[in-house]
Amino acid sequence: MVQRLLQPGEIEALDHNAIPRLLLPQPATLFSARAKRLRQLAAGEVPGIPVEDALRGYLSLMAHVADAQHAAVAALGREGVALPDDASLKLAHDHNMPPLPATGARPAAWRTVFARLVEALAAAGNAPPQLAAAVATLRAMPEAELEGIADAILGNFDEGADPLRAPFVAAALQASWSLMAAQLDAAWAQPLMTGTLCPVCGSHxxxxxxxxxxxxxxxxxxxxxxxxxxxxxxxxxxxxxxxxxxxxxxxxxxxxxxxxxxxxxxxxxxxxxxxxxxxxxxxxxxxxxxxxxxxxxxxxxxxxxxxxxxxxxxxxxxxxxxxxxxxxxxxxxxxxxxxxxx
Ligand SMILES: [Zn+2]
Ligand SMILES: [Zn+2]
Structure with missing residues (x-):
């Protein structure tokens, strides 16, 4: 009988004591859970995290943003933002680079995620008044400006990330990247040279x-x-x-x-x-x-x-x-x- 050799991944799978080194996101539940948590924090219901009054309004606003992320992710479905092709994934893998790099060319579908997110924000019930103003600004934003803010966020430049619009743009990027990451075979993500950057997208x-x-x-x-x-x-x-x-x-x-x-x-x-x-x-x-x-x-x-x-x-x-x-x-x-x- 020829004994089949195990591949490294299979050996890891056999070792039930192995530490799972990478936990990929579950966008279908992640953002709704986050919205709930933000509301608990805003209401002062988390014993370990006392929230000062001045912050409560912002946390409630961000709970609406998390709701909108959930709505966008749910509307677009599991494959709402397609993964790069296998050749790109392999190239990244062979060079020890993150398979879904946050810097560089972005999949155009992220703008669809952004549009869905803005529409979900527009439809939000019990929304604070500042949300309607934000939605109007976000809707009026030219594509080049939107991409510029995205560049600033993903490249970690403070300059160019307009504080009023950046959280909403970042929310759309998170929803987009989490949709991709959720479809990824974890084997494509190698540990990077530094343990301090995300092995999937290279971000902090x-x-x-x-x-x-x-x-x-x-x-x-x-x-x-x-x-x-x-x-x-x-x-x-x-x-x-x-x-x-x-x-x-x-x-x-x-x-x-x-x-x-x-x-x-x-x-x-x-x-x-x-x-x-x-x-x-x-x-x-x-x-x-x-x-x-x-x-x-x-x-x-x-x-x-x-x-x-x-x-x-x-x-x-x-x-x-x-x-x-x-x-x-x-x-x-x-x-x-x-x-x-x-
Ligand atoms: Zn240190
Ligand atoms: Zn990442």
Whole structure:
């Protein structure tokens, strides 16, 4: 009998202890769940993330944007934005490049997604008054201007990303890229030279998240700001410079130690501190004294419904706290664009 040799992917599949290194998005449910989470945050219903009054209106507005993303994705269906052809996917794979690069030529179908999104926003019930004004501006926008804002968002230039329109354009790009990523065979996405960029589209993560459930239990993932994929990165490691020597955590209730180290210290003293559903552990900033940046980490072990992008928007108090301590934010949130020097 000839024994068939296993391919690397099959070996991985046989190892039930293997860490799933890439979690591709599920756009059919992702945006509706995010809309719900944004509304909970806006209503002050998330114990670990207290939201100041000034932010509530913006979170409600972004909940409408997430609704519109859901509507656009649902209307266009699973294959609403086609994948690049196999030759392009293979070329990217062979050169260790992301298969769905966010920079470079965009599939024209993304503008259809944008149009659907704007129409869904126009039809939104109970919409705040500023939404109607935004819809009018978005409808009147010439194609060249729309593409210019998209270039600025995906290329990470602050210049050109008009803060009033960029969140809506970014929302359409996210919906488009997540539709593509959801159709992708994960084997096309190779780990990149750097673990800090999305292996699917090459973008920066918006935040990181500790997942629960199945083989992802307790592992930390970085959540892509554009295609909504999540990729594995070990805990207690800087998601900006990949150093691990000077990492610390700051919660919304002040300085907070790494739970692992905290548990070791507690065990020596005969106490247990790592209890589940601890609101203080839902949202924290992971700071790095090697590069002086921070990125937030949300923990599903302490709140099942965490959404890295929504929770990042909702926890702006944490940004204030950590930037006052002298750390710079590693990368932005696509649904929030602040004017330089504002
Ligand atoms: Zn991505
Ligand atoms: Zn660092």
């Amino acid at each position: 993560p918006v935040a990181s998240v500790v997942r629960i459930g199945g083989q992802s239990q307790g592992y930390r993932y970085l959540h892509c700001s554009v295609c909504e994929s999540e990729w594995h990165m070990v805990r207690v490691k800087c998601s900006c410079c990949e150093a691990n020597g000077k990492i610390a955590y700051q919660g919304l209730v002040g300085q907070d130690a790494d739970p692992v180290g905290e548990n070791i210290a507690a065990a020596k003293e005969g106490r247990t501190v790592h209890k589940a559903n601890d609101p203080d552990k839902v949202a924290r900033a992971e700071t790095c004294d090697d590069c002086g940046t921070y990125r937030k980490i949300f923990n599903q072990e302490h709140d099942y419904d965490v959404d890295p992008l929504a929770d990042d928007l909702g926890s702006m108090l944490l940004d204030v706290l950590v930037s006052e301590a002298g750390y710079a934010r590693a990368s932005g949130n696509p649904l929030l664009w602040l004017k330089e020097n504002a």
